[in-house]
Amino acid sequence: MKTYTISEVAKELxxxxxxxxxxxxxxxxxxxxxxxxxxxxxxxxxxxxxxxxECLKSTGMPIKEIKTFIDWCSEGDSTLEQRYxxxxxxxxxxxxxxxxxxxxxxxxxxxxxYYKTAMDAGTEDIHKEEKLAKM
Amino acid sequence: MKTYTISEVAKELxxxxxxxxxxxxxxxxxxxxxxxxxxxxxxxxxxxxxxxxECLKSTGMPIKEIKTFIDWCSEGDSTLEQRYxxxxxxxxxxxxxxxxxxxxxxxxxxxxxYYKTAMDAGTEDIHKEEKLAKM
DNA sequence: GTATTCCTTAGAGTTAACTCTAGGTCAAGC
DNA sequence: GCTTGACCTAGAGTTAACTCTAAGGAATAC
Numbered sequence: 395m396k397t398y399t400i401s402e403v404a405k406e407l408x409x410x411x412x413x414x415x416x417x418x419x420x421x422x423x424x425x426x427x428x429x430x431x432x433x434x435x436x437x438x439x440x441x442x443x444x445x446x447x448e449c450l451k452s453t454g455m456p457i458k459e460i461k462t463f464i465d466w467c468s469e470g471d472s473t474l475e476q477r478y479x480x481x482x483x484x485x486x487x488x489x490x491x492x493x494x495x496x497x498x499x500x501x502x503x504x505x506x507x508y509y510k511t512a513m514d515a516g517t518e519d520i521h522k523e524e525k526l527a528k529m
Numbered sequence: 530m531k532t533y534t535i536s537e538v539a540k541e542l543x544x545x546x547x548x549x550x551x552x553x554x555x556x557x558x559x560x561x562x563x564x565x566x567x568x569x570x571x572x573x574x575x576x577x578x579x580x581x582x583e584c585l586k587s588t589g590m591p592i593k594e595i596k597t598f599i600d601w602c603s604e605g606d607s608t609l610e611q612r613y614x615x616x617x618x619x620x621x622x623x624x625x626x627x628x629x630x631x632x633x634x635x636x637x638x639x640x641x642x643y644y645k646t647a648m649d650a651g652t653e654d655i656h657k658e659e660k661l662a663k664m
Numbered sequence: 665g666t667a668t669t670c671c672t673t674a675g676a677g678t679t680a681a682c683t684c685t686a687g688g689t690c691a692a693g694c
Numbered sequence: 695g696c697t698t699g700a701c702c703t704a705g706a707g708t709t710a711a712c713t714c715t716a717a718g719g720a721a722t723a724c
Binding site for chain 2 (some may be wrong): 443452453464471474478481485487492502505512513516518
Binding site (some may be wrong): 410412413416420431432433456458497 | 711
């Protein structure tokens with residue numbers, strides 16, 4: 395079975411070795427085994443698990459909560475419901491973030507055309523009429 | 530003309546007065562005037578500007594870069610191009626964030642059905658076959 | 665056999681963005 | 695005229711998530 399060193403995993407996941415050790419310190423990687431002399435030894439499944447961790451992180455989940463999830467995983471089938479509920483919550487959270495981003499995008503696009511017009515006119519005064527524009 | 534105190538603005542924008550003072554300290558609100566005894570006096574346009582600041586913040590822009598933008602605004606028409614370019618960059622950035630979120634959402638949804646199946650079966654072993662699942 | 669290059673740990677330092685405290689001013693209510 | 699409450703500042707403290715340093719172990723290169 396193919397295994398990986400910490401720096402190989404860091405490269406693969408676009409993280410630093412510092413970050414990976416930090417995650418380990420925080421209890422996010424209890425599954426990673428060691429060589430006889432103490433070096434971390436990553437399996438494919440470990441990299442898969444780290445990808446799930448990265449996914450949770452990208453939903454804005456703090457590391458402490460990710461640790462709770464990892465702990466649930468170690469506890470086995472008795473925590474299936476908690477884990478399911480967690481992902482349902484994450485889903486709602488991501489949906490809300492998408493909504494937020496859409497609103498942000500609308501404002502940004504408005505500003506893009508605002509500045510295009512101003513730039514073409516050579517002055518922002520072209521937008522004097524607008525109520526709350528100003529910048 | 531209607532004006533607002535710092536706590537009214539905080540309430541309106543769902544920020545704390547601490548945060549607003551911090552923004553001011555960082556140079557994000559050079560336009561806010563003061564009463565004779567030194568209290569901040571917010572106009573409607575100031576609230577509009579703060580909404581733009583909040584929008585930029587929600588694109589992930591750090592406060593120092595927002596300050597650069599505010600400085601450009603104070604400099605007038607000579608910075609129109611920089612400001613336009615900045616919003617174009619922000620737009621690309623938000624688009625990338627949306628893409629990221631979509632990918633995240635796909636994984637989350639996969640996990641939701643993974644755990645639904647496992648929960649119904651009473652055990653995660655139902656997914657034994659899967660290559661990189663595990664959690 | 666020694667230099668290099670990877671790995672290890674504990675713990676200190678950094679950064680951003682707040683968040684709060686202490687000490688003070690000022691206007692309104694009683 | 696004094697209390698209350700909202701405002702002010704400077705500066706200290708907090709938190710999360712890294713990020714790095716120091717000191718050392720083990721395998722490989724020459």
